[in-house]
Amino acid sequence: MFVLPPLPYAYDALAPILGEPTLRTHHDKHHARYVEVTNTLLTEAGAKPRSLEQVIRDAAAKGERKLFNNAAQAWNHAFFWECMTPTFVAPSGGLAQAIEKSFGGMDGLKAKFVDEGFNHFASGWAWLVAEKGELSVISTHDADTALTRDGVTPILVCDVWENAYYLDYKNDRKAFLEQWWAKLINWRFAEAQFAAADGQGEAYRYPEAAKAAA
Structure with a gap:
């Protein structure tokens, strides 16, 4: 079954933007629980899935809401961790060009992304996605994920559930988003995702058990 990567x-690598207590609680408690429940539901059903991505898509198609919620949250969180780095480097290459084309530059993208995440009502996720070579910013509610949207490749995501930032920012979601945008984004990961959207390489996949445990 699936493991917690x-x-x-x-x-403590993302401090002071996101402190160690936040990451320990968010990863070791919240994310771990989604993985645990996903595995329990699959075991009870006698399922032997090929990938977590397939579990999510099948659960969405069949209306298996509990399985979808937990599996999608396990995937969203794993993707979210990859979207951050303690070593910030600005985007370049094809992704930088696409940002210029779609948003008029980084300032335009930041304004759109922060606004989308800040004004998203209640819990969810703010995404930068690619579709047919074009970039756009969207948000999804609760456990919903850009992964299930046909023709869409997620490029970046920021968790806007309160547990992602409350210990560090209380209820100031906007401050969290602005600091996250300015200092934590893993643009090298985003560039790889954008290249994969164009058929160059493979997009992110939830790690297999053996790989994640290594």
Whole structure:
């Protein structure tokens, strides 16, 4: 079955933007629980899925809401960890060109992304996605994920559930989004996702158990 992938950096690596207590609670408690429940539901059903991505798509198609919610949240969180890095480097290459084309530059994208995440009502996720070579910013509610949208490749995501930022920012979601945008985005990961959307390489996949445990 599926395992909880480790963070791609130390628990304190994103401080002071996101502190160690936030990452330990968010990853070791919230994310771990989604993985645990997903595995329990699959075991009870006698399922032997090929990938978490397939579990999510099948659950969405069949209306299996509990399985979808937990599997999608497991995937969203794993993707979210990859979208952050303690070593910030600005975007370049094809992604930078696409940002210029779609938003008029980084300032335009930041304004759109922060506004989308800040004004998203209640819990959810703010996404930068690619579709047919074009970039757009969307948000999804609760466990919903850009992964299930036909022809769409997720490029970046920011978690706007309160547990993602409350210990560090209380209820100031906008401050969290602005700091996250300015200092934590893993643009190298985003560039790889954008290239995959154009058929160059493979997009992110939830790690297999053996790989994640290594």
